[in-house]
Amino acid sequence: MVTATALVLEAANSNFQVERVELKRLQPEEVLVELRxxxxxxxDISVQQGKIEAVFPVVLxxxxxxxxxEVGANVDNVQVGDHVLLxxxxxNQCxxxxxxxxxxxxxxxxxxxxxxRPDGSSPMEWRGASLRGCFFGQSSFSSVALVQATSCVKVDKDMPLASLAPLGCGVQTGAGAVYNVLRPVDAGMKSVVIFGIGGVGSAAIMAAKVISEDHAGILTTIIAVDLSEERLELAKQLGATHVINPSTTESVVEAIHRITGPDGLEGAIDCTGVVAVINDMIVALGPGGRAVTIGAPPASAKMSIQVFPFINGCKSYEGSNAGNSNSSEFLPFLVELFRQGRLPIEMLQRTYKPTEVNEAVAAMLEGKVVKPVILWPEEQSQLVGN
Ligand SMILES: [Zn+2]
Ligand SMILES: [Zn+2]
Structure with a gap:
């Protein structure tokens, strides 16, 4: 029986608790991963706050x-000893x-x-009862986890796992919205605006900057919009050519139009999930402009489009999950950008011990830290021979 140190959430609106838990037997499609x-x-925080429904107790x-x-009998994408991003x-069948x-x-x-798990079972036990897990196929708030093979992406052993951990969700989503959804090079896109400069929006700006450096005349205008001057300063460091603070600007739409001029805004990404921002994003688009939603609003939220200018402007609006990224292909691409020093995600990060998780969540909610990263203690001794 493998045991692990996990961050257990006993109910919505409770704190994370550091607990010893037991993992069940590895299934054929699973991989036993020792988290770094x-x-x-x-x-994760939306589940903790009850904004996303969940069954408790759970490990997120x-x-x-x-x-x-260790790998299950049907796993062929990773081997024992491989370093992986989740x-x-x-x-893999539909x-x-x-x-x-x-x-x-x-x-x-x-x-x-x-x-x-896909068969409905729990991958863990705590205090002799089932503990919910397999969140995003991993429930990686745990020093060791049973992970779905499709969640695992191999990474070179010389790469720093602690820095790269956020690639699997936030960074992939933000960078993917630019690379895979807007596809600025194919579209000949000159301008993009990114609403909300957290972990996801920062990654979108980094990706936009890389594309603008590699392709003359593409994404020459990168606009960041955020209520925090500190975040706008960060956006400039990451590559934003213009910044707008709605709290000191009468009309964000007009401010965007002043920057983009008569050609109009060509691309937009919303990372805030705020309906009023999404509505403004559509209005701000110029002819042929394309807007992408990746920030999640409350489940019941509805945005609205004034149809005539939408038709007349040949605008489009699309949703994107994980930045339309096939992680087994896109994560290695992002790792390569990181290796080249072109994806400075470490600037956003601060590391915490598992016992400091509630502090980490508070710092994130207060906007003091963009991306908290939990570092796990070594569990190697009990795993040798597994
Ligand atoms: Zn499928
Ligand atoms: Zn996420």
């Missing part, structure tokens, strides 16, 4: 990075997965949010 680090994402965490200690889970569009897997909701 796990990023904290707003989605979905930006894990670690070392493979991302969302997908079935039509979308078979076409490489794993981010739109028909089982996306159940495999990532149901907090149980």
């Amino acid at each position: 680090a796990t990023g904290v994402c707003h989605t 965490g979905h930006e894990g990075a670690g070392v493979v200690r 991302s969302y889970s997908y079935c 039509r979308h997965c078979q076409r490489g569009k794993t981010y739109q897997c028909v089982k996306m909701a159940e495999r990532n949010f149901a907090a149980c």
Whole structure:
């Protein structure tokens, strides 16, 4: 029986508790991963705050990075000893997965949010009872975890796992919205605005900057919008050419139009999930402009489009999950950008011990830290021979 140190959430609106838990037997599609680090994402906090429904007690965490200690009989994408980044889970069997569009897997909701294995069982026990897990196929708020094979992406052993942990969700989503959804090079896109400069929005700006450096005339205008001057300063350091603070600007839409001039705004990404911001984003688009939503509003939220200017301007609006990223291909691409020093995600990070998790969540909510990363104690001794 493998045991682990996990951050257990006993009920909505409670604190995370550091507890010893027991892992169940490895299933054929699972990988036993010894975690080195796990990023904290707003989605974890939304579950904690009851904004996303869950069954408790549960172990969350979905930006894990670690070392493979054992693989199930049907696993062929990773081997014992491999270093892996963990991302969302997908079935690998539906039509979308078979076409490489794993981010739109028909089982996306159940495999990532149901907090149980695909067969409905729990991967862990705590105090002699079932403990919900397999959140995003991983529940990586744990020093060791049973992870779905499709969540595992191999990474070179010389890369720093603690720095790369957030790649699997936040960074992939933000950078993917630029690379995979807007596809600025194919579109000949000159301007983009990014609303909300947290972990996801920062990654979108980094990606936009890389593209602008590699392709003359593409994304020459990168606009960041945020209520915090500190975040706007960060956006400038990461590559924003212009910043707008709605708290000191009468009309964000007009401010965008002043920057983009008569050609109009061509691309936009909302990372805030605030409906009023999404509505403004559509209005701000120029002819042929494309807007992407990646920030999640409350489940019942509805945005609105004034249809005539939408038609007349040939505008489009689309949702994107995980930045339309096939993680087995896109994460290695992002790791390479990191290796080249072009994805400075460490600037956003602060590391915490597992016992400091509630402090980490508070710092994130107060806006003091963009990306908290939990570092796990070594569990190697009990795993040798597994
Ligand atoms: Zn996330
Ligand atoms: Zn699928």
